[in-house]
Amino acid sequence: MEAYLSEWLSLLVRWFHVIAGVAWIGASFYFIWLDNHLREPPEWKKNEGIKGDLWAIHGGGFYEIAKYRLGPKEMPRELHWFKWEAYSTLLSGLALLFVVYYMGSPGYLIDPAKADLSTGAAIAIGLGSIAVVLAIYETLIRSPLADKGKAFALILFGILVLVDWGLFQVFSGRGAFIHVGAVIGTIMVANVFLGIIPSQRALVDSVRAGEEANEKVARLAMLAKLRSTHNNYLTLPIIFIMISNHYPLLYGNPHGWAILAAIGFITAFARHYFNLRHRDINQPWILAVAAVLTAALIWLVAPAPATTLDTADHPEVSNEVAIALINTHCVACHASSPGHPAFQAPPAGIKLENLSLLAMHADKVRQAAVDSHYMPLGNLTGMTNEERQLLGQWLQHNKP
Ligand code: HEC
Incomplete structure (x- = not known):
């Protein structure tokens, strides 16, 4: 019953988080579009x-x-602010981090092969890295660096890649990706809360007092613009991270952190094309470069062809061995009614109760448990590399 209710909790929080995120990013896209089309x-x-x-x-x-x-001569009777979209995205995102990762299945987060963390230590690292990066960002934007847009952007990218790399050393790929997303999302919401909204408040106050905007208001507005530019470039990467947990292919890769960094760079770069185009500057080469980089990434990430499993060197693995492997390492979760207390239904809809089911999912199983060590989740059963090889060989011979 507990697992059942926690599934519902996860569903409702995730649903809300996506709706809030759509409202926030949608409003933000709309206002960027507006600004760029004013005549x-x-x-x-x-x-x-x-x-x-x-x-x-x-x-x-x-x-x-x-x-x-600057502002109207008189304050309008009703003025709409856009801030709750951002705040509720952050709050529901944090709730989701707790429901899915910290309380639900720390197995998504902890990879004993990388670091055998306790749940408490994993939570401390996760929340700690969010807080530390936020503090660094807020220090930088209050420093003279704020006047050097390009240098700031480079340093920010460098910091995010460092965090990405660091988290990837201690967390499972999936856990690392989602925490990079949480770090970026928190910076974006802090930009609204600590920069953009205070600057707007100062502007409103000066209109209300009937003054011309003074130097302090202008400086706040300049910083708010910088923060909103950062948010603009971070939207595409963060949306990628939101959907990335469907792609073990990427986060399960041993160089997952580098893949994330590359995708972050490519998507932010592609965003640049649209930002320029909205200002009537057309630089199609940017999109061409982004496309070439994406193609290069797809090529680089491709799993090695199964040459290591040369059929001559590797005699066929018997069905008994394959059955024993999945019974030991997979069936607790991947069954019609899983014995594992955290699951009510087979995760990802994948059942591996018999060999024909195993063969049916050959490609995915290969990706999840042979090419990467993403499965078994958290490897609590201690599946060895030899066992992964055996499973790979069986799949090789029995692919439909
Ligand atoms: C402790 C529970 C657990 C065990 C044990 C486990 N899995 Fe999974 N598996 C999951 C969960 C949860 C997901 C869904 C993950 C997600 O949504 O990213 C999953 C997803 C998968 C997927 C789908 C990946 C995709 O492309 O979306 C495959 C394939 C898979 N598991 C294979 C295996 C194999 C093979 C084993 C045994 C060697 C195994 N699993 C053991 C929990 C488990």
Whole structure:
């Protein structure tokens, strides 16, 4: 019953997290789009202090949007802020980290072959790295580095790669990926909470007081712009990380951290193309380079062809051995009604109760338990490399 309810809890929190994330990133994409499509307003609007004009049609109606150079002469009666989307994404994300990884199945996170951590130690490393990176980022953005956009971007990328590499040394690939995502997501929300919202508050105060924006407000606005630029480049990488737990192919790779770094770079670079294009600067070579890099990555990550399993050198593995292997290492979880207390249903929908099922999933099993050590989850049964080889050979001979 407990496992059953915890599945539901995980589902509801994940669902909420995705909805909040969609609302946040959707609003953020929309405002970037707006900013990039504002056109010079007619004279009478300029006289009102409007600097950008935009018309749109959506959902059966016309919309007229005006962006003020500083602010309206008077505060409007109702002003909409966009912040709860970001905050609720962070809160539900943290909840999800607890429900799925920290309390649900620390096996997703802990890989005894890398570091035999206790659950408490894993949680401390996970939350600790989020806090430390956030503190470093907040220190940097308050330093003179904030005036050097490109250098800051490079250093930020370097820090994230370092965290990615470090977490990959101690956590399972999946656990490392999701924590890099949590680090990035936390920075993005802190950008809203500690920079963008305070700057907007200062702007609103100065409009309310009927003053021209002063130097302090301008500086805050400059920093808020920098934070929002960082967020803009981080959106595509973080969405990749959100879906990455479906791809053991990537995080299960021994160089998973480098794959994540490469994907982070490529997606942020591709984002750059769109940012430029929105400003009417067309640099298609950026997309071409991103495409070539992606192709190179796909080629580099491809699993080695099964030459190591030369049929002549490796005599056929008997069915009895294969059955013994899956009974020892897989069936506790991958069965119609799993004996493992954490599962109500076969994880990933994969049942491995008999040899025809095993053969049916040959490619995936190979990827998960032979080419990578992603399975058995957390390797609590202590599956050895020799056993993985045997399983690989059986699959080689019995692929459908
Ligand atoms: C302790 C429970 C547990 C054991 C034992 C276990 N698995 Fe899994 N397995 C899981 C879970 C949970 C998932 C889903 C993981 C995910 O969503 O990333 C999974 C997913 C898989 C997948 C699908 C991967 C994909 O592409 O999405 C394969 C294949 C797999 N396991 C094979 C095996 C094999 C082979 C064994 C035995 C050598 C094994 N598993 C042992 C829990 C287990």
